[in-house]
Amino acid sequence: MARARMLLVEDDAALAELLVWHFKREDFEVIHTIDGEEALLLAREKVPDIVLLDWMVEGLSGIEVCRRLRRSPETANVPIIMLTARGEEADRIRGLETGADDYVTKPFSPRELVARVSAVLRRVRPALAGEALTYADLEMDTVGHKVRRGGEVIPLGPTEFRLLKHFLEHPGHVFSRERLLDSVWGHDSDIESRTVDVHIRRLRKAINEGGRPDIIRTVRSAGYALDAGN
Amino acid sequence: MARARMLLVEDDAALAELLVWHFKREDFEVIHTIDGEEALLLAREKVPDIVLLDWMVEGLSGIEVCRRLRRSPETANVPIIMLTARGEEADRIRGLETGADDYVTKPFSPRELVARVSAVLRRVRPALAGEALTYADLEMDTVGHKVRRGGEVIPLGPTEFRLLKHFLEHPGHVFSRERLLDSVWGHDSDIESRTVDVHIRRLRKAINEGGRPDIIRTVRSAGYALDAGN
DNA sequence: CAACACCTTTCGGAATCCCAATGATTCGCG
DNA sequence: CGCGAATCATTGGGATTCCGAAAGGTGTTG
Numbered sequence: 001m002a003r004a005r006m007l008l009v010e011d012d013a014a015l016a017e018l019l020v021w022h023f024k025r026e027d028f029e030v031i032h033t034i035d036g037e038e039a040l041l042l043a044r045e046k047v048p049d050i051v052l053l054d055w056m057v058e059g060l061s062g063i064e065v066c067r068r069l070r071r072s073p074e075t076a077n078v079p080i081i082m083l084t085a086r087g088e089e090a091d092r093i094r095g096l097e098t099g100a101d102d103y104v105t106k107p108f109s110p111r112e113l114v115a116r117v118s119a120v121l122r123r124v125r126p127a128l129a130g131e132a133l134t135y136a137d138l139e140m141d142t143v144g145h146k147v148r149r150g151g152e153v154i155p156l157g158p159t160e161f162r163l164l165k166h167f168l169e170h171p172g173h174v175f176s177r178e179r180l181l182d183s184v185w186g187h188d189s190d191i192e193s194r195t196v197d198v199h200i201r202r203l204r205k206a207i208n209e210g211g212r213p214d215i216i217r218t219v220r221s222a223g224y225a226l227d228a229g230n
Numbered sequence: 231m232a233r234a235r236m237l238l239v240e241d242d243a244a245l246a247e248l249l250v251w252h253f254k255r256e257d258f259e260v261i262h263t264i265d266g267e268e269a270l271l272l273a274r275e276k277v278p279d280i281v282l283l284d285w286m287v288e289g290l291s292g293i294e295v296c297r298r299l300r301r302s303p304e305t306a307n308v309p310i311i312m313l314t315a316r317g318e319e320a321d322r323i324r325g326l327e328t329g330a331d332d333y334v335t336k337p338f339s340p341r342e343l344v345a346r347v348s349a350v351l352r353r354v355r356p357a358l359a360g361e362a363l364t365y366a367d368l369e370m371d372t373v374g375h376k377v378r379r380g381g382e383v384i385p386l387g388p389t390e391f392r393l394l395k396h397f398l399e400h401p402g403h404v405f406s407r408e409r410l411l412d413s414v415w416g417h418d419s420d421i422e423s424r425t426v427d428v429h430i431r432r433l434r435k436a437i438n439e440g441g442r443p444d445i446i447r448t449v450r451s452a453g454y455a456l457d458a459g460n
Numbered sequence: 461c462a463a464c465a466c467c468t469t470t471c472g473g474a475a476t477c478c479c480a481a482t483g484a485t486t487c488g489c490g
Numbered sequence: 491c492g493c494g495a496a497t498c499a500t501t502g503g504g505a506t507t508c509c510g511a512a513a514g515g516t517g518t519t520g
Contacts, residue, residue: 076364077401079353081345089339096345102332109319115326123309123353125402144457145404145449157476158451163308194498195478201499220486220497387466425468427510432466450475450508 003027004121007048009039009065009081011057022110023117036060040068043075049125050117055095063069063098068101070099079120083108133168136215136228138169138207149207159184160203167216167226176223199218200224233257234351234358239269239295240313241287245336249282252340253347266290270298273305279283280351281356282343285314285325293328297388300329309354311346313338355399363398366445366458368437370398379437389414390433397446397456430454 006023010016011034031048033039035058044052051069055062062082069075082100083092101120111123125155131201133140137150147154147164156164162184166175175183177193185191200216208214217227236253240246241264244306250260261278263269265287273281281299285292292312299305312330314321318404325333331350356363356372363370367380375391386394392414396405405413407423415421430446438444447457 022444023390056232072368073364073367089342092342093345096342101349103349112319112322115323119326120330120353122329123350143404144402144455145452146457159477181326191477192479194480197499198478198501218498241486389467422469424470424509428468431510446508 004049005029005031005046006117007039008032009036009049009052009057009062010034010054012054018110019113022114025072026114034058036062036064036065039065043069043078047074048078050121051078051080052113052117053080053082053100055082055086055091063095066095066098066100069092079124081113081116081132083113135168135171135226138168138215140165147207149212154206154209156206157202160206162222163199163203164207164221167224171226174217174219174223174225179201180223196224234279234355235259235261235276236347237269237273237281238262239266239282239287239292240264240284242284245362248340249343252344256344264288266292266295273299273308274302277304278308279355280347281308281310282347283310283312283330285312285316285321293325296325296328296330307354309350311343311350313343357395357399363395364419365398365401365456368398370395377437379442384436384439386436387432389429390436393429393433394437397454401456404447404449404453404455408455426454 004024006028008016008019008023008030010019010032013034016032016034020032023030031042031046037060039051039053040055040060041180042048053065053121057065060068062084066080066082069080071076079101080094080099083104083106084095085106092103092105101124102116103115133142139149140146140147142165145161147156147161163180166180166184177196180196181189181191181193194208200218203216204214204216207216213229215226215228217225219225233256236258238246238249238253238260240249240262243264246262246264250262253260261272261276263272264287266287268289269281269283269287270290272278283292283295287295290298296310296312299308299310309331309450310329311332311334312325313334313336314325315336322333322335331354332346336348351358352361361372363372368377369379372378372395377391378396392412395460396410396414407426410426411419411421411423430448434444434446437446443459445456445458447455449455
């Protein structure tokens with residue numbers, strides 16, 4: 001699954017294509033439109049994680065799109081980066097004061113834009129900027145204490161959460177029950193090592209809900225590991 | 231009281247004076263130093279709301295200061311804007327990837343810098359930028375001490391108000407009772423952590439009035455978070 | 461000084477955890 | 491291949507921890 005959903009509003013076809021290519025390579029899901037009105041509809045339909053907005057687009061001016069996005073509750077907190085050929089200071093200030101999070105003037109390099117997008121996302125949705133732990137179709141938001149598989153939220157008890165976190169921090173690595181008790185429970189817990197089995201089972205049950213493939217591998221006489229197969 | 235506390239790390243005396251003047255006019259409390267080492271000490275002593283950091287300063291390089299600020303838990307989330315004469319793309323990208331929130335190349339106009347600072351603050355600490363805080367259909371007017379949900383005004387006690395404000399400033403983030411006591415009550419309050427539960431309950435009761443969906447999530451053994459689901 | 465609003469502590473109930481016993485699977489070896 | 495031994499999976503119940511609702515306390519205001 002994509003790292004983040006981006007709405008790109010840009011009427012210069014060549015530039016748009018270039019940006020789409022770059023951000024897709026960065027594992028973004030990019031939705032592109034050239035029209036301001038349509039942008040608002042698209043944003044409402046499926047709220048994006050970030051918006052790149054050209055100052056001059058069809059339909060509505062970029063600044064008006066920005067203002068309307070900010071006014072609507074669902075999209076009020078979506079970060080917006082303005083793209084423009086107008087390098088005038090007054091325009092830049094106006095853009096920022098309208099509610100844009102950043103303002104980039106053409107010509108710019110795609111790599112710098114990627115860096116700026118990352119900087120904004122890091123701030124707004126840390127889970128989207130690499131703060132999240134992922135493995136295969138599993139993702140864990142450590143800050144929000146949330147786990148998803150294939151986009152669906154998975155409820156976990158505290159111990160299962162810590163257990164999965166430990167696995168996600170060392171994917172593929174096999175851990176003995178004793179080491180898991182050390183790392184996940186704490187150095188001084190006098191818990192039966194068989195108890196680990198129980199929590200492994202619960203974790204499996206939770207993340208394999210609905211017939212998904214098991215991604216926890218049992219290594220006989222050694223322990224357990226996170227492993228999607230192959 | 232000042233709107234926000236700024237730490238300015240800049241060794242060009244003329245530029246520093248200019249910036250101090252501009253930001254004081256914008257009602258910032260500006261603390262100025264020309265030295266990287268001292269900047270770190272000052273930042274730890276009284277955590278600023280935003281840092282302006284010149285790339286080349288005495289003592290340590292700006293980029294090193296940035297990295298160390300990020301590494302220290304108290305200052306890890308303070309927004310940083312890099313100022314520099316080095317306009318090279320590689321430098322800009324490097325600055326952003328180090329954890330800077332924005333990167334401004336000299337020469338720049340003070341007015342634009344003010345606008346960029348405001349844009350970053352609006353994002354990170356909206357309350358400091360005089361902005362309304364919003365999340366889903368909730369909105370808080372920090373200046374007028376008013377909270378609405380779906381347009382309807384919700385009456386809140388002082389503690390519930392501060393609590394909600396803290397959540398709105400860090401949406402999605404799970405906070406332990408201890409951290410909430412620190413952030414919302416104050417560092418030196420020796421209050422039972424159970425008390426937090428009660429205020430959470432009241433907050434819930436108030437904002438969910440009339441059968442609205444609960445947007446405060448309880449994370450067992452971890453704390454609470456503002457979370458609209460999905 | 462009484463009424464009010466707000467804050468804190470207490471206590472019952474529910475979610476979660478740990479353990480032990482039983483059943484299932486895998487491995488080693490003749 | 492087949493049998494025994496070892497390891498793992500599963501289940502249910504008792505103990506524990508943790509959360510939520512009501513009662514009790516404190517300060518403030520008119």
